[in-house]
Each structure stands twice: as C-alpha cells, then as structure tokens.
Amino acid sequence: xxxxxxxxxxxxxxxxxxxxxxxxxxxxxxxxxxxxxxxxxxxxxxxxxxxxxxxxxxxxxxxxxxxxxxxxxxxxxxxxxxxxxxxxxxxxxxxxxxxxxxxxxxxxxxxxxxxxxxxxxxxxxxxxxxxxxxxxxxxxxxxxxxxxxxxxxxxxxxxxxxxxxxxxxxxxxxxxxxxxxxxxxxxxxxxxxxxxxxxxxxxxxxxxxxxxxxxxxxxxxxxxxxxxxxxxxxxx
Numbered sequence: 001x002x003x004x005x006x007x008x009x010x011x012x013x014x015x016x017x018x019x020x021x022x023x024x025x026x027x028x029x030x031x032x033x034x035x036x037x038x039x040x041x042x043x044x045x046x047x048x049x050x051x052x053x054x055x056x057x058x059x060x061x062x063x064x065x066x067x068x069x070x071x072x073x074x075x076x077x078x079x080x081x082x083x084x085x086x087x088x089x090x091x092x093x094x095x096x097x098x099x100x101x102x103x104x105x106x107x108x109x110x111x112x113x114x115x116x117x118x119x120x121x122x123x124x125x126x127x128x129x130x131x132x133x134x135x136x137x138x139x140x141x142x143x144x145x146x147x148x149x150x151x152x153x154x155x156x157x158x159x160x161x162x163x164x165x166x167x168x169x170x171x172x173x174x175x176x177x178x179x180x181x182x183x184x185x186x187x188x189x190x191x192x193x194x195x196x197x198x199x200x201x202x203x204x205x206x207x208x209x210x211x212x213x214x215x216x217x218x219x220x221x222x223x224x225x226x227x228x229x230x231x232x233x234x235x236x
Contacts, residue, residue, distance in 0.1 A: 018117065019061045020130035026054035027137045030106075034144075034171040044167070045083045048099060052076035055106045058134070062113035072109065075101050099167075100148070107145035111138045124218040132215045136207055143200045144174040150193055159189045173197075178204040 033047035056076060059069050079102050118131050147170045151157040157165040158173070173186045177197050188194045 017061070018121075018127040018131070019057070020114070020127050020134055023054070023058045023061055023114075024130045024134050024137070026050070026057055027134055027141070030054045031137065031141070031171065031175065035168050037168060042087055044099075045080070045087050047167075048080055048083050048102060051102050051106055052080055055102060055110055058110045059113050062110075062117040064113045064116075068109070068113075072105055075105060100145075103141075103145045103148065107138070107142040111135055111142070114138070123220075123222050124215055125220065129212075129215050129219065132212050136204070136212065139200070139204055139207065140175045140178040143178070143196065144171050146196060147174060147193070150190075150196075154190065156189060157193065158186045160186055174200065177201050180205060 030047070030050045033043075033050040037044045037047035056069070056072060059072050079099070083099075114131050114134055118128060121128050147157065148167070151165050151170060155164055158169070161169075169186060173188075176183055176186075177200050180201050188197055
C-alpha cells in the first residue's frame, strides 16, 4: 500500500522514483572505500569511482535539473580519468584537484539535492527515512572535505603525525567525531580545527535527536504543510 501510494505521488508530481535506500548503501560504500584507500594507487581510484557513482545516483534520484546532473557527470568523468592516467603512469599521489572537485560536489551539492527532494514529499515513509540518514552520513563527508582542505593548507593536521595526513585517517577522524565515539588516537592540532570538530559532534548529535527522531515518529503519516502551501493562489 505504501509503495503504491508513493508511485502515485511520483507519477502525479512528475518525479523520478526515490531510491534513497540505494543511495544510503552507496554512501556507506564510499565511506568504507575512503577508509581503506591510501592517497595513491588503484585503491584510491576505486574510492574515487565509488564517490562519483554515489554522487551521480543521489543527484539523479533527487531529480535535480538536467543541467546540474550534466555538470556533475563531466566533473566525475574528468576527475576519474585524470586519476586513472596518473596512477597508470606512476605519477605519485592522486591530485588534490581530482578528488577535491568530486568531494566538493558530494559535500555540498548532494545534501542540497536531497533536502530539496525531501521537501516535496507528501508522506513520511521508508524512503524519506533513508534520505534523512543519507543526510546524516553526508554531514560526516562534508567535514571530511573541510578537514582535507585544512590538511592541504596547514600541516600537520593531527598532533600525532608529521606532515600531510592520509585520506583514510581524515575520514576515520571525521566519523569518529560525528558519532562522538572519541577514541582519542588522533587529535587536531590547531584551535580552529578543534572548534570545527566540536561543531561536527554537536551537529551530528542534534540532527539525530531532532530530524531523524522526528521522521521515525511520523513514519506512515502525511507530512504537515503550512496553510500558505496548501492554499496556493490565496491572497496575501
């Protein structure tokens, strides 16, 4: 019944079918690939492929404008091609530009696309819950991207290491912070990055106990809309 109701809604609204459950799986795959990847070699290329595939799938299922989807495809194809060429010829680390462009789209563009799609939903169902969980994991990827920028500009990022931190360590630290696990094996060195880590931890916990909890409590119910939304065309 729930599935039929969703199909009818998507048909009436002219939307692509929401597949946020699959998007959630691709984001998890991206996180695992990034955690096991070094900054060079084919494993890093595979991680970039996973991230690019997740990004394009999210944008497509979120029904973004075709122009933005085209730009994202171009960015992913160019980034992956550059990474493959440099890895094949043994040119050292995958360039920051290759991973950075895809990372920027994933960290900023993907959450915006999901939020815009979820805002159009009329019923809170499993797909909406999966979309909310996608946003939670994307918070971690957003801060991973920000830490990576700091890692390039100001080294060392962690007091336990000298020089540039690896992508795997940055991803690990971001999600340990997001979930407030706090192992303590990696510690940020500067006051600015530490404040950023506090922000990530607070944002992650507040999001879970507010947004995700609200979605869970309203599963199967119609979303409450403002009177102005339902009375479109009324006087101001």
